[in-house]
Ligand SMILES: [Ca+2]
Ligand SMILES: [Ca+2]
C-alpha cells in the first residue's frame with residue numbers, strides 16, 4: 001500500500017492527442033463503528049457506512065462474453081477488517097460446477113471475485129507468490145463455493161479474528177447476495193490514509209456448465225483478473241458519521257475514456 005495523497009482520486013493522466021483524459025477509478029471507504037453480520041443478507045442498517053457502487057453492462061468492464069447481469073457492491077472497513085458485500089441481479093443463477101465449501105471451480109458458476117493489490121505496485125501478474133503475500137483474490141459463488149488460493153489466508157471461518165469469512169444466499173430466481181470480511185493483515189495492515197489497488201467482478205454462468213462472461217467494476221481487457229495495473233484504487237478514509245459535515249461517501253466511477 002502507499003499513503004493517499006491529496007487529489008489521488010482525481011489524478012488525471014493525459015494519454016495522447018487521440019484519446020481523452022483518464023482517471024483511476026477510486027473508492028474512498030469509510031470506517032464503520034458497526035461490524036456487519038456476515039450471513040449473506042445485506043442489511044441496510046448494518047452496511048449504512050459503506051460506499052455503494054452499481055456495476056451494469058453499460059458501466060462495467062467485460063473481460064469476455066456479454067450478458068445482462070448487474071450488481072451493487074458495498075465497501076467499508078474498521079481496524080480489523082475490510083468488509084465487502086454485493087447484491088446481484090441475474091436472470092439465471094447457476095451453481096452446478098462448484099460444490100459448497102472451500103475449493104472447486106468457482107469461476108464456472110455465478111460468483112463474486114474480490115481483488116486486492118495490497119502493496120499497490122500494479123504488478124502485471126497478480127498470481128505470483130510475491131504478489132499473493134500482499135493482497136490476493138477472494139471468491140464466493142451463489143452456492144457458497146469459496147476460493148482464496150491466491151492469498152495469505154490461513155484461517156477461514158466465522159470466528160472472531162479469522163482471516164477471511166464470506167457467505168452467499170440466493171434470495172429468489174434472479175437475486176443473490178454475498179458478504180465478506182477480509183482481515184487487514186492480508187494487505188499490510190492497512191489503516192486510515194492508506195490506499196491499495198482494488199477490483200471486483202462477477203462471473204456469470206447462464207444455463208450451467210462454464211461461465212459466459214465476467215463483469216468487472218473497472219479495467220481494460222484482456223486479463224483484468226490478473227493485471228493489477230487494470231484495477232482501481234481503494235482509499236481507507238475517515239470514520240463514518242451519521243450526519244457527516246460536508247463529508248460524503250464518494251465514488252469516482254464515472255470518469256472513463258471515450259469509446
Ligand atoms: Ca448481513
Ligand atoms: Ca456452472
Ligand SMILES: [Ca+2]
Pocket residue numbers: 117118119120121122123131134135228
Ligand atoms: Ca501487488
Ligand SMILES: [Ca+2]
Pocket residue numbers: 090091092093094110204205206207
Ligand atoms: Ca447467471
